Structure formats: structure tokens, C-alpha cells
Amino acid sequence: MSKKEGALLQFSPMQSLVDEGFWHRFSSLKLNKLGIDDSPLPIIGFYAPCSHSQVSNHLTLLAESLPSESSDASLVPEPSSGNRNKCSIPGILYNTNTVEAFHALDKMKLLKEEAAKIWNDIVTGKAVEDCSVLSRFLLISFADLKKWSFHYWFAFPALMLDPPAALVNLRPASQWLRAAEAESLSTACNEWRKSKSTADVPFFLVTIDPQSRATVRLLKEWEACQSDSHKVLFGFYDPCHFPNTPGWPLRNFLALISAKWNLKSVQFFCYRENRGFADMGLSLVGEALITVPEGWKNTMPNAVGWELNKGRKVPRCISLAQSMDPTRLAVSAA
């Protein structure tokens, strides 16, 4: 299971899933409130750690990802907080009014703009306070409300280290850690996930003291983790289920760790669950070697992240005529 030394660290891309309810609410928002206004709309996506060994978790859009139609002033959706199965991630929606405008969107530029927000939050330290901004995403769409079909494309901007990080060792947490450490970490993670104030905080620090006691802390407690006798792991909620690859959120996390704390060797912890509880056999621990040159953080790194559709660079399309078209609904109700 472990990879040979010096291999490039690779990541499993974030995957999107859009609930039907999202398009229902978007349609009614467009018809009743937005009209032809196509200015970008803040939205909220939800994700959670992988909770089953056979399927990855997704960045999910639901009806509540959008602002409520009735709210008079605010066009910003309210983030739900404290739900362990729904960590809120900020995103932005560019919806166009025509299919031509959809194709004409400058995707490189849009991706770069979102990546710049992430980079800015890293440099200013905002990402340490509110780590959800590290997984910021972008959605472009064309909602054809005449045919009830929706064309859309997600991007999950990832800042690239240059040269890329190398992977020294990647193993299940249960093999990497001593039994007592794994048990203590498992308990600490379950408590973290149980507490309403931390359940939806997707990036965190783990310290393990010489007595094998693990503590899970917020990123802003970095200073408190500085003790030679402690092991420090950089943990994140990993949506990916593959046993040999960490998930996408690690990319921007490594950029943060390198830019903020200037570490050359990072032990990361891909936190995964089984049926809602910490699973150290599914969770991974690995070591990444970062070899970026001095002063790399003075310029913004390049970014990648448009989601592939069955391996191809094409948008996705969903038709909801069956559940939205009033004439069809009338026929099926007759």
C-alpha cells in the first residue's frame, strides 16, 4: 500500500453532485427575483468526510445552497452550522442567459479569479481563521427555463506547488501510528465531530504527545503545537475513498502550510469515517516533501481544477422537464 519514495504526490479530484432541489430553487429565484440579472451569485456547497469505504463523498449543492427567495434584501445564502454531514463551503455561481454566453465565458480567467481569492485568504491569514475558504469552488451554468434543462460545469480551484510535492510514504493511519496513538486519535476525532462548534470544521491540527495522547486543534492554535516532543499531523476531512490517494482539499492545504508556516516536510492526515465514526484503517497518513524555492509566495501560484465529465472536458447537462414542466405535470396528474 505504501508508495515508493520520491513519487509525485497525486490527488483524487473533488466530485460534484447537484440535488434536484437546487435547480428547482434556482429556477424560481430566476423567474421571480433575478430576472435577466446575470451577476455572479454567492452559493454554498456542502461536503463531509468519506463515510463509506466504497464511495467518495461529493461537493453537494442543495436547495439551501441558494439564498431564499423570500428573504427581502440578502442574496447571500445562510450557512447552516454545526451539521456534521454538511460542512459549508463558499462558492460562486455564474449563470448566463444564453447558451452562447455560456460557451463564451472565459473559463481560465474565472478559475484564476477564484484561485486568487483562495490565495489572498492564505496570505492574509483569513484561511487560518475560517478554513472552509480553502475549498472555495466555482460553478458556471446556463439554465434553459423554456426546456427545463440545465447546463453546468464545476471548478474546484487548486493552487499548484512548483515543483510539485513529493510523497514519501502513504499508509493507513492504523499502520502509521502506534496502536495507542491510533486509538487516542480516533477518540479525539469522534469528539471533534460530535461537538457542534467543530463538527463542520474541515481542516485541523493533530498533536500526539509522548504518552500517545492525541489532541485535535483548530488551525489557529498552531503556535501551541510547537513542542519538540509532539508529533504534529495536518488533518483534513477527506471526501475520497481510494486507499492510495488523498483527496483534493489537501492541495490548497499544502499551499497554506507552505506559505504560512514554511514547512518542508508535512505529515498529513486524510480523515475518513466508516458509518459516521472515525476509521483509522480507512484514514491515511502520509508525508509530503515540499521543495518550492525561497520567495515562491511572492507571486500567486497557477491553479487548475475544472471538473471532468466522464474523463472529458465538457459541461454536464440535466433535464428536469419531468418534474418541472407544468404541461407535463398536468398530463401526468390527469
Add this chain to the structure above:
Amino acid sequence: MVLSQKIHEAFKGTVERITSHRTVSAFKEKGVLSVSEFVIAGDNLVAKCPTWSWESGEPSKRKPYLPAEKQFLITRNVPCLRRAASVEEEYEAAGGEVLLDDEENDGWLATHGKPKETKSDEEEDLPSMESLEISKKEPIKQISTYMGGEEEDDIPDMAEFEETDNIVTDPSTYLVAHEPDDDNILRTRTYDVSITYDKYYQTPRVWLTGYDESRMLLQQELVLEDVSQDHARKTVTIEDHPHLPGKHASIHPCRHGAVMKKIIDVLMSRGVEPEVDKYLFLFLKFMASVIPTIEYDYTMDFDLGSTSNN
């Protein structure tokens, strides 16, 4: 929707509006739940199986008799690795448990299965549930989803529109790990499973939303492939979800109370006194006979076979 079903829905709606909800517990007598018992049982499910959570759903569809933030229960992204239809064929061939089709059609499981006439020389070939390789028996069918362009709607042919112009990614720096391209992923669907409270039948009710392997919404007929064939055309209906937009597949609750009553009776005859907060664990175990391959979480909190009188 069939007319009779329509009329029944209207009738049910009216009854629900004019009757007050149950306040006296009839859990052991009738296998039904009051609103407050549903909340208690739901709280316990969420506590024991944290992949489940309470949700408030669409504000316009909120039921006044339930707490605003506890309108229904949901677990998302539940794997379904095999089609129930194929599993049943294999399983029945293996002489496994089968549904007893008694006159009441309750869907009880027989533990020893139908005796198979030609059992003699194929003993070695019996597939085990674990190693069942559906793909070897029949090729994976192209799954048509909403994505498919063969619908009567003429979806603009965007899928053919290969983007080459303004996305430039150098594959050597993209560092994307490639997913193993095997049948397992092709077969894997995921489901959002929700449990609502049906005020008319005074029981929980299960709703299913399916997604294919590329995370696109599954057509409703395809959802039926993941329902036990004894139930697929009979007890599973496509209706408006009480808290979410759109139409969803649902296991009709008309027999839920009676079946739950039987399960409770069996437990009590063994000296096990079921508590109302365990209702949903029993209920979800019963649901697993209808949707056997959707691996939602329910842990058995107490031993069904345990007896206190011996």
C-alpha cells in the same frame, strides 16, 4: 398518477388536516408512532448512526406539528453496489432466504428459501453474497440517465461540444490520480434516503433519490431496479416528497403499521420489550427487505434473538 391514487391522496390530505395528531402511544398495540415518538426515535437514530441527520426541508412545506429543525431524517450518498433484481435471482438460485408471499403480502422473509429442484450437481457454483460478480453473468447495460440525449426533449447537443478552446491544463502538472476503471464503479449508484412522518398512517415513510456512477440523477424506473422485485411495482410509488422539491420514489406506508406490529409481537413473544426509541432501527431493518442493496446505516442496538425468560 392513477386516478384512484389521486383521489386517495386528496382524501388523505383532508383527513390529515382535520384530524389532530396522535398523542397517546399505540406503538405496541398497532405498530404506529405518534409525532413526538417519531422525534424521539429520530433523535436516537441520529445519535447512534451519525450518517443520519434531521433536516428542515423547504420552508413552504414545513409541517406545523413537527419541530422546524426536525421535519425529516436524511442520509446522503449511500452506496448501492448491486442491483436488487440481479441479487435476488442469484440468491434464490442459491436457495437463500426468499420473501414469503402470504395472503397478506407482508413481505416476510423465509429463512430456508425455496427448495430448488435441480440442486444436485451445481452446489460448487453457488454464488456467495460477497463475491457475487454480476458483470460476469450479464454485461453492464448502458445506463440511461437524464444525461442521455435519447429523451424526447431535444437537449442541445452539448455533450458533443468538446472544450478545447479556453481550458488549458498541462497533464503533467495536474497531478490527478486516475480512478481505477473497473466494473465496481460502473455498478455503484448512490442514494439519498429520507424518512418522513406520514401523519395519515402514523408511521415513518422512506423516500429514495438515486444517482448513477457519474452522480447524475437516476430516472425513476431505474430506481426500481434497486427495490426488491416483490415490491417494485406494488408498494413503491413515485410521489411528491413532503419536504423536498420534485417527485421521488417512496415505499408506500399502508402496511407499515401492520408489519411493525408483527415484528414487535415476535419480539415480545421472545420476552424482549421493545422501546419506542428503537422503533426506527426495527423499521429500517424491515425496510432492508424492500431495498436490500442500498447500504444505509442502521445498527441493531439490542439483540433481536435474546430472550429474558430462559
